[in-house]
Amino acid sequence: MSFPLIFERSRKGRRGLKLVKAVPKAEDLIPKEHLREVPPRLPEVDELTLVRHYTGLSRRQVGVDTTFYPLGSCTMKYNPKLHEEAARLFADLHPYQDPRTAQGALRLMWELGEYLKALTGMDAITLEPAAGAHGELTGILIIRAYHEDRGEGRTRRVVLVPDSAHGSNPATASMAGYQVREIPSGPEGEVDLEALKRELGPHVAALMLTNPNTLGLFERRILEISRLCKEAGVQLYYDGANLNAIMGWARPGDMGFDVVHLNLHKTFTVPHGGGGPGSGPVGVKAHLAPYLPVPLVERGEEGFYLDFDRPKSIGRVRSFYGNFLALVRAWAYIRTLGLEGLKKAAALAVLNARYLKELLKEKGYRVPYDGPSMHEFVAQPPQGFRALDLAKGLLELGFHPPTVYFPLIVKEALMVEPTETEAKETLEAFAEAMGALLKKPKEWLENAPYSTPVRRLDELRANRSPKLTYFDE
């Protein structure tokens, strides 16, 4: 019952889409030495086979549209279908068409920038980065350029990240040429202030924080942290992965952050698409604005235009102007909700998380850092249960599991983010399932799932001898 690969459905000479009526001869157009000798072994299928193949694959896949999907740190909220229609309206624009013929698109970008600046409390913004981690890189490159511009580029060689940080934070710092130092979390799950003080200094370029952090806890001493950073000349970076918890209620800018990236595919309903494309705009305070990548969308007397004349810019992190069609979706979301709607969404995201936390505790799960949770929380199963087995058991019961084994500071971590678009009874059904798992025989758990399209896969084999293409022997 294994599902055929598209290559296995291929038949020599079969044709799907034919877009060209009179096909010119290659040799008449291109010198022979440039021509491909062996055609690529692409599948040869008719259109119905194509449709059955990908429709069939989609039926072997779950998503938010099918299933509760409380993947911590990923904000798997509902993606309005309205936005897909919205994006279609702007699909047919070329990045190099005369800007006067793209005033609607440029206005939308400019307006979105204004909205995001207002929501984050930042002074300037770029919409260019293509994802969250890409935004991180952009932000750190901006900080780097700032320090270099001030003559401190050679001394500030370290980026600090909490031990609970997303892996992308240290990876980003490395990509930007920095050394990474970890700050431990204190007993309440927030940054250990004393440890931070010890690390801060003229060798530090930036501190990267997620707030609320990956334990789902708001860093209550954030104003002190930002003051300390300011005093030490350290730029404070806001990882926006968790902005959904506080949007409209509190702004990174007001907390003293110098740079913010946003994940439009988390907070602002751009669909995750199985892993992208996302969008990671970066907002900065005024002192960092000169370093933003080019171009920026500006409003002039003759309309909106692209500003390339930014001599201190870090240059570019992506071709063109970012994932524009993602921006359209985020614009639509903000215009639909307005400030009150965004605040309500954030509050209900928090309420859902806190409610589910209570339910899970009742079922026997522990929450090691049980502070005032925001949009997510990190639970632990009772002694003797493996997070992995519980995840697989959940699959059998029809739920997508939470993020497991993250953050690293909690053993057997189950990081649960229900989001505000889930209904109370869904949370309750999930808690029931989580409770039921603890009563299953050990063997059942270790072998789950059973009725999914495939069961547990041999990961070791894939790692040892990866087969990465169909034609690989």
Add this chain to the structure above:
Amino acid sequence: MSFPLIFERSRKGRRGLKLVKAVPKAEDLIPKEHLREVPPRLPEVDELTLVRHYTGLSRRQVGVDTTFYPLGSCTMKYNPKLHEEAARLFADLHPYQDPRTAQGALRLMWELGEYLKALTGMDAITLEPAAGAHGELTGILIIRAYHEDRGEGRTRRVVLVPDSAHGSNPATASMAGYQVREIPSGPEGEVDLEALKRELGPHVAALMLTNPNTLGLFERRILEISRLCKEAGVQLYYDGANLNAIMGWARPGDMGFDVVHLNLHKTFTVPHGGGGPGSGPVGVKAHLAPYLPVPLVERGEEGFYLDFDRPKSIGRVRSFYGNFLALVRAWAYIRTLGLEGLKKAAALAVLNARYLKELLKEKGYRVPYDGPSMHEFVAQPPQGFRALDLAKGLLELGFHPPTVYFPLIVKEALMVEPTETEAKETLEAFAEAMGALLKKPKEWLENAPYSTPVRRLDELRANRSPKLTYFDE
């Protein structure tokens, strides 16, 4: 594991789409005596619940997009996705907008009419009927009006249909106030000419024929049949359900038919939609044109217009101008294929059917009327097997079954129509499955299917005490 009803997902006070910001008070607008006292018990769900519900339902459903679907007489061919985009382009038109502001739509209708006239060999056409059976009714009403106009309305009270006809033919004749007489099929599965001759006469209004007939056989003596009808003053009606077999190769008009209906949702790729909406244009020879329903799309000096000034018209069979968005799809199909493409499609529909027939015979199935099959054929299982059980067994093996128990003149009939959009290996896999079924234990067959969302349902219970709504006790 039963799937919840949308009413069971409902929660008092929950809201999905909110389209109105400031809601006026009912009492300020409408006198109280006109107001509803009890609100309708519609589901109250949020948008994500709505999406999960209908996405989930779709995953409990098969279609051409998921499965080989050789439902005889229904022409379950591939429905190009292009056509859905095409229809969107014309969605926002009002039937009563000034015709000068709908010239594109009217031109499309006029052009489609020309194409269909060319393909059927008819002189005039209406696009108004909403489905095949509706086209039948329209056609018979036209014939009725014709006879009445000639003063033969009271004498011609009978409509003849072959015993192999679709049930809609006799039902249509009844709806049009006619008595129905059946013509038996001859030993070769075609109309018994002698029997027909006996029935023809001044009391007969029409003979309704499907050609190729429901056995998938072309009525080879059609020219003689039409001559006999003409001599008897009997109008010859063409049921277009099976036009897919011959489009471009032969035309009902050339065969002597006076009226033709087409099923755009069969032959011309309008998606079946789980049972409609379809479209059933009716073409007629010149002598019947005055009776077509109003309005007709005509081309004038100032552009295209709707002609209502047709004093002999039967009036209307539907509001407005028919299922217009279905017409857009059919137009796109014809323009994509052109005559050569349509002929190729018909020829390969026939080739697929004949090939599959050979394969099934090899597997042990009988074909009682084994003439030169066109787009479909009717098979019989070996003695002792029930068509119903085989159909249910096919479900278990991942195929949609053929039409069963039709036509009525073949016992345990399996009416197989593969269509031209199915690949050779699909036919072969289907034949293998059909063969495998004959080797299954009787008990397995009688209890199949096993792994479908539900198994065999209690039809008797539904008939005896139908529960037709959620709130019905």
Add this chain to the structure above:
Amino acid sequence: MDYTPHTEEEIREMLRRVGAASLEDLFAHLPKEILSPPIDLPEPLPEWKVLEELRRLAAQNLPAHKAFLGGGVRSHHVPPVVQALAARGEFLTAYTPYQPEVSQGVLQATFEYQTMIAELAGLEIANASMYDGATALAEGVLLALRETGRMGVLVSQGVHPEYRAVLRAYLEAVGAKLLTLPLEGGRTPLPEVGEEVGAVVVQNPNFLGALEDLGPFAEAAHGAGALFVAVADPLSLGVLKPPGAYGADIAVGDGQSLGLPMGFGGPHFGFLATKKAFVRQLPGRLVSETVDVEGRRGFILTLQAREQYIRRAKAKSNITTNAQLTALMGAMYLAALGPEGLREVALKSVEMAHKLHALLLEVPGVRPFTPKPFFNEFALALPKDPEAVRRALAERGFHGATPVPREYGENLALFAATELHEEEDLLALREALKEVLA
């Protein structure tokens, strides 16, 4: 430029297997006189070119978004979520759910649709859909005639004239008699119902938009042994007293107002609701709840002995393909809005229609015609030919003034408003109408 998968080699192989020499050979047994006639069709095009041609045609239309046109179709919001869900391939490309084990999606959705329609209509049951409102009316009246065994039908002139035309065509075919009740002052007068009458038909809101008081018609019909058939706009049933509450035996109508694209008139769907007592006379498909062999709830087509493919000449109707997908979209719309959302859309439409009414009466020469109370559309008496007015408005970018047939009066035109109209839209139309009538 076709959708066939066959390679040349496969065709050769298959031809060999079936004993044919060529594709032409497959048609060799057809009479030579009629084989392969010359047929004039345009050349085939690649799909991008087909799309271009369609866009070219589409550009020759002025879209009617926010149209003020009435007459059975209105410009409502078409929710993208409904469009997206209905576009799922499984819904789009299935056919009649004869195999319930793999068709629970369509069957359950239809069962839910039946429930919602019955709720809206205030009646016990509904079938799985009809082609449109007009054919639903015709079939509903035929049901009433079968049930009563009579052949007379009294129809209000307030019923949409196109619906009456369809009804006439269906009734004449079976020899039934149609008598029209002319409107008086924009409303239907209460008739005497004779013994030959099997059905009395009134529409609410009527074709001119006015609200009718249905109760007395139901009484009059029932008093004479006839059934009462109400034609209703399902959106209006979000706030108006439902036909069932007025005593109607049968309710029919068109689903376009439930968020379906106008589509130049179709496809939409027709609904038909009635009492459970009449179920065996009901035309069209019906889905029932039942259980499978393991006791699980499931859904199945039922009472098929009413249908043509079983009962043939004795069927209740010849209908087979109905309007499944558009009916599904109507049900999705109702589920998306819920009772509150539907009420809100209906009320907003009514409010804006009343504001529009007041504003347009400010235009010199315009006189009211539809009496109050009306719903979300109304007729006005114009000082000019309404077709000319409609055209002149269109030249100014407005769609308004549906010409009303002469049978209702001279120079009448319908105007409608919906939840999409804002004050500024109404004002703009007033100004445009002023210009046109100046």
Add this chain to the structure above:
Amino acid sequence: MDYTPHTEEEIREMLRRVGAASLEDLFAHLPKEILSPPIDLPEPLPEWKVLEELRRLAAQNLPAHKAFLGGGVRSHHVPPVVQALAARGEFLTAYTPYQPEVSQGVLQATFEYQTMIAELAGLEIANASMYDGATALAEGVLLALRETGRMGVLVSQGVHPEYRAVLRAYLEAVGAKLLTLPLEGGRTPLPEVGEEVGAVVVQNPNFLGALEDLGPFAEAAHGAGALFVAVADPLSLGVLKPPGAYGADIAVGDGQSLGLPMGFGGPHFGFLATKKAFVRQLPGRLVSETVDVEGRRGFILTLQAREQYIRRAKAKSNITTNAQLTALMGAMYLAALGPEGLREVALKSVEMAHKLHALLLEVPGVRPFTPKPFFNEFALALPKDPEAVRRALAERGFHGATPVPREYGENLALFAATELHEEEDLLALREALKEVLA
């Protein structure tokens, strides 16, 4: 106007359960100084109004269907079948397939994508996608530097200037040195490759559309112990000799030409193909075939120790979210066309570009710039500022004349043609350009 399901009563009940008095109370532990600041956002709108606003904005753009603009994005046919399949909710709303048992759809589709990209590139493996062509190039070069342990990069000026800008930003961050090879006569001259050089980068067709002979660059790079990185347009690989056949170690590029909407520049996707020997240095996701406990074939993310969420500061890249859905669309496009279809589209584009080239050279004052052989776009030297020409063309309804940065020469503009262009389109552009330059 939000997407939350909570009723007032549920909120009260849940608040009670979590011990909070109100929604505000959930934020009570945040510093007061920063709580609930005034934020200026437009009022919320119902979705039909949002759509109207978007349509209003969209109407302020002149769509670029059939644009003659080049420079890394072109107006190609976007097949509706691909759009429809990619819009399936399961593809749209899943995230990274960490749970393979319920993610075989995305995983298998990605495995197939990897295969198709490797085939196109003539290399052994490909990752699951990068953000775009530019970042794919940057990551590809970083891979080469890791693999060679060197810090020098030689880049042809024929590489898209925006790609080079991105490359520069990425390389400067890690202290790598970028040296540009200026074009000579529109093509890249063969450089001396020093010992510090870890990567040599050439684009084919280059930014000006000219075909480069990649073989000698690969040889020169390998001779000096460096890797050769080729930037390629995947559509061109339907007919052109693939990077692997030229000896390239790494091939990167942007997927827009594979039937993706231009989208004002994105999202598209970047591809990155290389040799299996470099797999452990490869950034980004990788899907491998494997088997489940019952021996059934299945697919799974593999070699995750390269990735940031496992390896943190030591990861090969920080990339996590990539361009899964657009890469899936690229794969669907390739599957829909097959090798023949792709070849045909590529050749047709080339043919039309050559016809366009000849026609535009007929316009007085226009001189050739890109040398032959070129592919489906080319630069011309115009007698006027190309921005002014682009604008003047736009005023006549044509999108053409992508301004080429000054570094390549004065008054240069790119023109492209694709499978969508017909002879009459080319002639019309020629006439428009004549007018503009007259």
